[in-house]
Amino acid sequence: xxxxxxxxxxxxxxxxxxxxxxxxxxxxxxxxxxxxxxxxxxxxxxxxxxxxxxxxxxxxxxxxxxxxxxxxxxxxxxxxxxxxxxxxxxxxxxxxxxxxxxxxxxxxxxxxxxxxxxxxxxxxxxxxxxxxxxxxxxxxxxxxxxxxxxxxxxxxxxxxxxxxxxxxxxxxxxxxxxxxxxxxxxxxxxxxxxxxxxxxxxxxxxxxxxxxxxxxxxxx
Numbered sequence: 001x002x003x004x005x006x007x008x009x010x011x012x013x014x015x016x017x018x019x020x021x022x023x024x025x026x027x028x029x030x031x032x033x034x035x036x037x038x039x040x041x042x043x044x045x046x047x048x049x050x051x052x053x054x055x056x057x058x059x060x061x062x063x064x065x066x067x068x069x070x071x072x073x074x075x076x077x078x079x080x081x082x083x084x085x086x087x088x089x090x091x092x093x094x095x096x097x098x099x100x101x102x103x104x105x106x107x108x109x110x111x112x113x114x115x116x117x118x119x120x121x122x123x124x125x126x127x128x129x130x131x132x133x134x135x136x137x138x139x140x141x142x143x144x145x146x147x148x149x150x151x152x153x154x155x156x157x158x159x160x161x162x163x164x165x166x167x168x169x170x171x172x173x174x175x176x177x178x179x180x181x182x183x184x185x186x187x188x189x190x191x192x193x194x195x196x197x198x199x200x201x202x203x204x205x206x207x208x209x210x211x212x213x214x215x216x217x218x219x220x
Contacts, residue, residue, distance in 0.1 A: 022052075023052070025060075026056050026059075026060040026063040026064075026065040026066075027065065029052045029053075029055055029056050029060075029065075029069075030052070030053075030056060030065045030068060030069065030072075032052055033048075033049045033050075033052035033053050033056075033069075033072055034049075034072070036048050036049035036052070037049040037072065037075065037076055037079065046076050046079060046080055049072065049076050050072075050073055050076045050077075053069040053070075053072040053073045053076070054069070054073065056069040057069050057070065067093070067096075067097045067100050067102070068102065070089070070092075070093050070096075070097075071090075071093055071102045071105070071106060073089060074086050074089035074090045074093060074106070074109070075109070077089065078090075078109060078112075078113060083113040083114075083116040083117070084113075084117075086109070086113045087110050087113030087114045088110075090106045090107070090109045090110035090113060091106075091107075091110040091134070093106040094106045094107045094110065104138070104142050104145050104147075107134060107137065107138050107141075107142070108138065108145075108147055108151070110134055111131055111134050111135055111138065111151065111154065114127050114130050114131050114134070115127075115131055115154070118131060118158070118161065120161075121160075121161045121162075121164035121165045121168060122165070122168055125161060125162050125165045128158045128161045128162050128165075129158075129162060131154065131155075131158050132155055132158040132159060132162065135151050135152075135154050135155035135158065136155060138151045139151060139152060139155065156198075159194055159195060159198050160198050160199070160200070162195060163189055163195045163198045163200035163201070163204075164200055166185045166186070166188050166189050166195075166200075166204075167185075167186075167189070167200050167203055167204065167207065169182075169185045170182040170183075170185040170186050170204075170207055171207070173185070174207070174210070174211065174214070177214075177218075179211050179214065179215060182207070182211060183208070183211060186204045186207055186208055186211075189201060189204040190204060
């Protein structure tokens with residue numbers, strides 16, 4: 001009997017929720033979208049949250065909630081684990097709403113999303129370069145932000161990855177006695193003050209000396 005009553009109550013609540021009228025003002029849409037974004041296991045509904053954020057943009061394009069709705073869409077995608085879409089959306093938000101109160105959060109989360117794709121130094125460094133770029137922007141534009149130390153640390157890690165990448169490729173060319181492309185890689189470190197200041201700057205100097213020695217030996 002109790003079980004039957006419990007199931008009936010759940011069914012009633014489900015039907016009540018499913019037949020309830022959706023919010024029809026930007027304020028209510030945003031309020032409900034946030035509830036469904038940050039809700040617990042039984043109240044979170046990311047699909048509906050994204051739908052409500054989009055409705056704000058489509059139905060109320062002049063509303064003050066439009067920037068927050070754009071941020072919300074990116075945030076929902078990030079919560080779904082869709083970092084490939086969330087990263088560019090956060091980045092676009094930052095470019096479009098630079099003075100908005102959520103701008104530092106957008107830039108911070110863009111960095112976090114792109115970090116998901118940063119590979120090891122022996123692989124592609126496209127995302128390491130992107131994270132370095134955005135981290136530099138964060139440090140320059142938001143020096144008093146509480147998360148500045150974390151971003152500075154992240155940037156340093158990206159510099160190490162990028163510099164090590166150039167070193168490994170230079171070594172690859174040296175093993176094949178292809179000295180010109182090796183020098184080109186080393187020069188990418190020498191021509192970038194931040195890369196040169198990493199521990200790989202000294203290694204680049206040593207490699208350059210080694211190349212010059214091998215060249216001279218070949219011409220004897």
